[in-house]
Amino acid sequence: MLWLGGRGQGPAGEELVTDYPMISPEEALRIVLEHTTVLGTETVGLGEALDRVLGEEVTAAEDVPPFPASAKDGFAVIASDTSTWRRLIGERIPGVSAGVVVQPGTAVRIMTGAPLPEGADAVAMVEHTKETEGRVGLLRRVQPGQDVRPVGQDLAAGDHVLGTGATLGAAEIGLLATVGRARVRVYRRPRVAVLTTGDEVVEVDEPLRAGLIRDSNGPALRAAASYAGAEVVWSGHARDEKGELRLLMAEALQEAHVLLTSGGVSMGRRDLVKPLLEETGKVRFGRVAQKPGKPLTFATVGEKLVFGLPGFPVSSLVCFELYVRPALRKMGGHTRLQRPRMQVTLAHPIHHQADRPEFQRAVVSERQGVYWAETTGLQVSGRLRSLIGANGLLVLPAGRAHFSQGDLVTAILLDRLEVEGVARE
Amino acid sequence: MLWLGGRGQGPAGEELVTDYPMISPEEALRIVLEHTTVLGTETVGLGEALDRVLGEEVTAAEDVPPFPASAKDGFAVIASDTSTWRRLIGERIPGVSAGVVVQPGTAVRIMTGAPLPEGADAVAMVEHTKETEGRVGLLRRVQPGQDVRPVGQDLAAGDHVLGTGATLGAAEIGLLATVGRARVRVYRRPRVAVLTTGDEVVEVDEPLRAGLIRDSNGPALRAAASYAGAEVVWSGHARDEKGELRLLMAEALQEAHVLLTSGGVSMGRRDLVKPLLEETGKVRFGRVAQKPGKPLTFATVGEKLVFGLPGFPVSSLVCFELYVRPALRKMGGHTRLQRPRMQVTLAHPIHHQADRPEFQRAVVSERQGVYWAETTGLQVSGRLRSLIGANGLLVLPAGRAHFSQGDLVTAILLDRLEVEGVARE
Numbered sequence: 001m002l003w004l005g006g007r008g009q010g011p012a013g014e015e016l017v018t019d020y021p022m023i024s025p026e027e028a029l030r031i032v033l034e035h036t037t038v039l040g041t042e043t044v045g046l047g048e049a050l051d052r053v054l055g056e057e058v059t060a061a062e063d064v065p066p067f068p069a070s071a072k073d074g075f076a077v078i079a080s081d082t083s084t085w086r087r088l089i090g091e092r093i094p095g096v097s098a099g100v101v102v103q104p105g106t107a108v109r110i111m112t113g114a115p116l117p118e119g120a121d122a123v124a125m126v127e128h129t130k131e132t133e134g135r136v137g138l139l140r141r142v143q144p145g146q147d148v149r150p151v152g153q154d155l156a157a158g159d160h161v162l163g164t165g166a167t168l169g170a171a172e173i174g175l176l177a178t179v180g181r182a183r184v185r186v187y188r189r190p191r192v193a194v195l196t197t198g199d200e201v202v203e204v205d206e207p208l209r210a211g212l213i214r215d216s217n218g219p220a221l222r223a224a225a226s227y228a229g230a231e232v233v234w235s236g237h238a239r240d241e242k243g244e245l246r247l248l249m250a251e252a253l254q255e256a257h258v259l260l261t262s263g264g265v266s267m268g269r270r271d272l273v274k275p276l277l278e279e280t281g282k283v284r285f286g287r288v289a290q291k292p293g294k295p296l297t298f299a300t301v302g303e304k305l306v307f308g309l310p311g312f313p314v315s316s317l318v319c320f321e322l323y324v325r326p327a328l329r330k331m332g333g334h335t336r337l338q339r340p341r342m343q344v345t346l347a348h349p350i351h352h353q354a355d356r357p358e359f360q361r362a363v364v365s366e367r368q369g370v371y372w373a374e375t376t377g378l379q380v381s382g383r384l385r386s387l388i389g390a391n392g393l394l395v396l397p398a399g400r401a402h403f404s405q406g407d408l409v410t411a412i413l414l415d416r417l418e419v420e421g422v423a424r425e
Numbered sequence: 426m427l428w429l430g431g432r433g434q435g436p437a438g439e440e441l442v443t444d445y446p447m448i449s450p451e452e453a454l455r456i457v458l459e460h461t462t463v464l465g466t467e468t469v470g471l472g473e474a475l476d477r478v479l480g481e482e483v484t485a486a487e488d489v490p491p492f493p494a495s496a497k498d499g500f501a502v503i504a505s506d507t508s509t510w511r512r513l514i515g516e517r518i519p520g521v522s523a524g525v526v527v528q529p530g531t532a533v534r535i536m537t538g539a540p541l542p543e544g545a546d547a548v549a550m551v552e553h554t555k556e557t558e559g560r561v562g563l564l565r566r567v568q569p570g571q572d573v574r575p576v577g578q579d580l581a582a583g584d585h586v587l588g589t590g591a592t593l594g595a596a597e598i599g600l601l602a603t604v605g606r607a608r609v610r611v612y613r614r615p616r617v618a619v620l621t622t623g624d625e626v627v628e629v630d631e632p633l634r635a636g637l638i639r640d641s642n643g644p645a646l647r648a649a650a651s652y653a654g655a656e657v658v659w660s661g662h663a664r665d666e667k668g669e670l671r672l673l674m675a676e677a678l679q680e681a682h683v684l685l686t687s688g689g690v691s692m693g694r695r696d697l698v699k700p701l702l703e704e705t706g707k708v709r710f711g712r713v714a715q716k717p718g719k720p721l722t723f724a725t726v727g728e729k730l731v732f733g734l735p736g737f738p739v740s741s742l743v744c745f746e747l748y749v750r751p752a753l754r755k756m757g758g759h760t761r762l763q764r765p766r767m768q769v770t771l772a773h774p775i776h777h778q779a780d781r782p783e784f785q786r787a788v789v790s791e792r793q794g795v796y797w798a799e800t801t802g803l804q805v806s807g808r809l810r811s812l813i814g815a816n817g818l819l820v821l822p823a824g825r826a827h828f829s830q831g832d833l834v835t836a837i838l839l840d841r842l843e844v845e846g847v848a849r850e
Binding site for chain 2: 213
């Protein structure tokens, strides 16, 4: 057989080769974020604020605590008082601020959280006292200020409490309640549409005739978008027919800020997504030097973003992680857009095709202070099981095909990293 | 002044001292989990399954892929064929399985995902071919099986796909869709009620009169319970009045599996939660040797669990982390109940009262492979700000008061650890 001669890896002038230049993953992310704008804010009640991103600067209007308060159950006293026994002249319960004045030789019973009575400067905790016949004896010396929470100990009026970009967890919500913020301004959540393409794809509950496969990208991408804080407002399935695809894309873009399509971005003649995006918007890139996810396509249609994700389940989820999630986070007001990266030690050798950077799925786990990475079996793009249990993506650079056991490589840490044993909950 | 003499730390016979023995945090968690039972399962659609815990064993009913499929856009050929040019005899598109048979000297145009035509055993990707006048030339040699996804490559019929206890993320949901599971059995979510106690506590949107503080525990605990996967079904506020407290506790326990109260568990005379729980259920412990959270109380009322959390905001959230979250996770079918722990290096010296173990709030961050811990400022129990930005709890053991910069201590890693820079998103 006569071979027709070799060819380089880069884009070449062959008529069947796509016109889109192959760009690096770094360049792809830069382009995505350059075209992504931060959404506006909205005001929500504290009960709906969990996991939202704060969209305002919050300062304390008052001191917290607003009065000197007892930190313990016990007796409010004067620390410098030298009396052995002190006469009990009253009781201080939380919520009541009027009352007696403590003088040398006297004490006031006080509960945790109650305002310190006038005259007192310390609290003797009940465990360190002895009470008998209207008198209390101190078993230990108290210092001035002991077990008293001074005014403004937590926050002074005017203090900065939380800032724009803070993700609101339980402690943040408690803190907002403390300073009297029943409603807060948070960033809007990006609205996402998910469009599956392909004649061969059937819904999960349809019968599987010969040559067909079930749509896993639709459910997986909807879940991934929700998990990234977006609201999935539309979803659909287009056959490989230009009119239908055009119609559904237009419908989706009316509802959503971001459209995710899966499939139809390869080099086949029925791959209609790229040409259609050229018609209706502007394709910003159409190929990325990476494995999986080389055909990843990114376009803008007016202000809206379209990610043409590859049809292979692993490719589409890995592209979601690398490009869609940072964009959704930017829209939603997060200041930290990317997953953290760390150096991990390979638990076994890896060979890969070194023609482009590869993102292999791996389990990163800590043993004796060393972070070991093990890949999750066969790394082909269709094999969704390679993502199950993975808490990291190993970044294997182009130009180096072989990695030995013990070599250090970069890992991108996915959600739910847990740094002990098998690292995922 | 004549001191009345010292006393040990342990429980003593003083009339004002609570009768509850002081138990260790480990013992407390053991008791909590011993009384926690796993809830049953329910069936939900895949669209509602995100972040739920699988309650069944899922196996593949069919091979995935169910037919040998092309992994690339290109041409289906016979690898051992030695023809230089091959005649194009047809096209294979995804979703269509009928068609021509490939024989030596011929090729079939094929799209990614399309079934391999009969006779063919490899795919030559389009980038490595040259097409002209109904013929295709291969620029590179192909191997048998090249760019073909064999039957069952992802899953063989009968393969175990996912098991009981798996948390369903995007990849898991995609995998369930792949094997045709439109509905899956998941564990029920625990139902939680949150009851704030205290005359001094006002709601977040009420005016703050002298001596009063705003309820931060209610909002924070509701958020924490939701974040831990529970459903908050009831919430309320009881004044320090036994009849009202009894009524509200009964109402809450009718709705919920788990009742969280905050406040009213100290040693003051108006601390009504413990006596009331003794009346209506069984108090399993009433003091834990820890800081913060010593007054933590745990009781069972029939099958229901009651956590009497301390009133201080930090104490209640730290107790939630250490005891409530593991119980909620166990009820909800999780197999891993506790947060991971790791050894971290102190970035500064720490002094603490060594009378009991202390859980100090810290930021753990990685620099050059070393995990450094810095505490989040003043560690008093009322200061909710000490939890803001914290991604770890340092476990400072009893019996050792001083830790130097560079010392190794154990940290419990809270949610959203990100192991780079300041570690939290």
